[in-house]
Amino acid sequence: MIKLENIVKTYGSKENRTYAVNEVSMNIDDGEFVSIMGKSGSGKSTILNIIGCIDSATSGTYYVDDICVSDMSIGKRKKFLRENISFIFQDFALIDDYTVYENIEVPLIAKGKSRKEKKATIKKYMNMMGIEKLARKYPNQISGGEKQRCAIARALASGNSIILADEPTGALDSENSKNVIEILKQVNKLGKTVIVVTHDINVANATNRIVKLKDGRIVE
Ligand SMILES: Nc1ncnc2c1ncn2[C@@H]1O[C@H](COP(=O)(O)OP(=O)(O)OP(=O)(O)O)[C@@H](O)[C@H]1O
Ligand SMILES: [Mg+2]
Structure with missing residues (x-):
């Protein structure tokens, strides 16, 4: 379970401090499918990035199961991210010089998987996403929808249990x-x-659940 307690994220110094996220508390159960909505600037990406360990809160605590992520050093948090969380972005965030196959391979290399294991996993998720014919193509040779399916295959290939997506349909x-x-x-x-x-x-x-943010706070 993901548990956020009184998460605050501020930018700027005392005089012109902005609250990107203001006292957000919420629980997300294992296996839930949750969306976060709200106007531009309401703090959606900031919250997601804190959950995803690519940003840290100014104050508040963040747990995954019984592990206190907010107390971790940067190094430990990076490791935690690699082993548990995968991101899907609006702009796909594929590596341009890598083929579709090589992009999906990235998290498997990070996890030290064997050659055989990598091949089987990549094939499995390329098939699931219907992009097996694109294995040798580069991102600039495929469509936006195909790029996003490649990014999703990469996220799944990691085997991580938490998948975070920031505006995954924003460019489609x-x-x-x-x-x-x-x-x-x-x-x-x-x-x-x-x-x-x-x-x-x-x-x-x-x-299954919509969380609405306004000015960095949950409104419903
Ligand atoms: N690096 C930063 N420095 C200063 N302010 C920032 C920074 N990053 C975000 N903010 C501010 O924090 C607030 C929340 O930003 P955030 O990116 O989380 O919004 P969002 O809801 O994802 O918006 P959008 O829908 O436009 O992506 C905004 O007011 C933004 O200007
Ligand atoms: Mg955003």
Whole structure:
């Protein structure tokens, strides 16, 4: 379970301090599919990045199961991220010089998997995402929808149980968005905890719970 307690994130000094996140507390159970909505600047990405260990809170505590993530050193937190959490971004964040196959391989190399294991895992998720024919292509040779499916395959290949997505349909047309929504549902059905930041009501409606943020606070 993910447990946030009184998370605060501020920027700036005393005189012009902004509260990106202001006293946010929430629990997310294992296997939940949650969306975070709210206007631009309401703190959605900041919260997601704190959960995802790529940012840290100014104050408050963050637990995953019984592990206090907010107390970890930067090094430990990076390791925790690598072993437990995967991100999906609006702009896909694929490595341009790597093929589709090599992009999906990245988390498997980080985990020291054998050659055989890597191959089997990559094939499995390329098939699941319908991109097996694109294995040798580079990101600039495939469409936006294909790039996002590659990024999702990479997230799944990691084997991590928490999947975080920041506006995963933000750069896609409605057809590809629908596709990504269906895939995220499928990912959740695999037992993953999925947390998605979105402006897209169709994405939010596909989730089991919508958390609304306003000015860094949860409003409902
Ligand atoms: N590095 C930073 N320095 C100063 N202020 C920041 C920084 N990062 C974010 N903020 C501020 O924190 C607030 C929350 O930002 P955040 O990126 O979480 O919003 P968001 O809800 O994800 O918005 P969007 O929908 O536009 O992506 C905003 O007011 C933003 O300007
Ligand atoms: Mg954002």
